[in-house]
């Protein structure tokens with residue numbers, strides 16, 4: 001076990017572990033060995049002294065009365081959530097025996113499936129000893145696609161590494177497009193930069209089917225049809241080329257394929273042509289396009305919501321090229337940010353040991369868990385899944401097509417282990433539930449995808465009850481299963497050192513000792529960071545790839561284009577007739593995916609499940625404010641109260657999530673209606689490509 005040099009009284013530096021681009025530097029106040037308060041570090045240039053609504057409740061969550069404190073063994077039917085306490089010795093002994101039986105049994109080791117995502121973004125507790133363990137025993141690989149995969153893959157084909165202006169640069173912009181991002185909920189530390197930009201005269205435009213709390217604060221809200229963002233971007237490019245506002249020098253110097261793009265957008269994507277597709281007036285598109293092409297600097301904050309449909313990868317790729325067309329990348333604060341994750345060049349291979357993966361090991365896409373657990377070949381070929389080990393995730397709430405997922409989790413012949421803080425919707429189906437530590441109780445190191453500071457997390461309190469860090473649980477399990485490689489003996493501080501052991505110049509001078517001293521460190525990029533001003537992208541061509549020939553080999557258009565959502569009127573008119581509303585299920589302000597949904601103050605703040613509908617949609621269905629609604633499609637249904645509002649565009653329904661099924665009416669949630677379909681790139685999820693109908697229940 002890694003040493004915990006704990007303070008009894010004082011302030012301990014930490015990092016917010018959650019799946020959020022802000023990765024706040026936290027200060028944890030400790031009194032008599034107990035955490036009493038968490039606070040944003042006022043010295044951190046992005047955190048600026050504040051945490052969000054959710055994480056301000058981290059102490060309450062840590063000491064929650066329902067916190068798991070000992071291993072639990074199932075004693076009732078799967079799904080009922082009846083358990084008895086057990087010792088670690090009993091738990092690890094039985095889990096090791098069962099996993100050994102399965103890996104040496106007729107179906108072999110690939111019948112074991114790990115399932116994890118971003119319950120913590122920390123490298124030690126999220127992707128180190130766990131990966132070593134599963135790679136060594138020969139388990140199936142998991143494609144971790146549930147959030148960002150389509151956009152990540154799109155950016156890779158276009159720019160190579162994911163980079164873009166951070167809040168420190170963005171404040172210099174004069175026009176900010178908040179595109180598919182509810183910034184005040186999902187990226188709140190960008191907002192002070194937006195405000196500073198505004199103080200200097202910048203205009204802020206929200207492009208979103210929903211008038212989110214962020215859109216309501218912007219100068220203009222453009223209620224675009226869901227999934228049509230690429231069409232709007234193509235029309236904006238049309239105007240830039242048509243009116244001689246494109247930066248041809250930048251395009252010629254740094255991109256490949258721009259001439260073909262120019263021809264395409266001039267011939268095919270006039271604002272008049274795009275208007276019915278995107279659901280905005282031709283005039284609105286013209287105005288936006290001219291404003292974008294004639295202002296400097298311009299900053300676009302696009303977020304992952306807009307890539308959760310069948311054409312999501314192509315949408316990100318297309319939007320990302322707007323600043324290449326206008327040359328906005330040249331300017332301080334100019335460009336577009338999906339993620340800054342590519343700026344971090346840590347030694348992930350040392351942590352995860354991908355060299356241990358046997359050639360030919362199959363990969364299962366995490367968003368197809370329903371199929372993986374219910375089909376005899378897991379839906380991908382090979383053996384059925386006989387063991388599922390879940391950590392840092394709650395697929396019983398967050399996975400799409402939950403009816404299928406629950407059917408799989410109920411299988412009596414499936415051995416399920418869940419590492420958790422609470423008895424979640426997934427834990428209720430487990431054979432064993434193992435109590436895991438929270439961020440206050442373990443070591444970790446954090447990269448981020450919203451800025452370029454690396455952050456250390458020191459433990460501030462002793463583990464609550466008998467909980468253990470994920471890293472330690474896998475370390476002990478490896479020992480129980482006779483895995484003797486010295487890599488399983490590395491403690492958490494050794495793992496952090498290994499992560500930092502990278503020759504990349506951006507990590508020069510960043511050591512564990514320095515992080516221990518200072519808490520966080522900026523990567524060694526220039527102060528006025530302009531990642532693509534004079535780029536040398538690590539793409540196959542060494543240029544920004546407007547034309548990406550490798551996409552043709554994947555059956556996609558190698559040039560930016562518009563791919564409609566698979567459940568839209570354009571792609572599936574028959575389906576859209578039966579289910580005429582597109583259901584969007586973005587994050588509820590007080591929740592972080594399914595985390596925090598059981599914290600009383602936050603659950604109260606969120607209230608019960610609601611369904612937002614435009615007055616026209618409500619009127620044709622005879623729906624009034626407060627009615628109990630059933631939202632359904634062929635996959636399933638859920639219940640929510642009607643909110644009738646012009647804050648969503650016609651044709652759209654909105655239900656904020658992610659709620660726990662066990663805390664929802666009839667045990668069903670929005671994810672009973674979402675599909676296991678896969679996006680055009682990266683195997684990404686289609687949460688917002690979801691046609692439904694609504695009726696009064």
Ligand code: SF4
Pocket residue numbers: 016017018019020021022023024051052053054055056187188189592
């Ligand atoms: S969830 Fe985001 S905004 Fe909230 S504390 Fe964590 S990093 Fe900061």
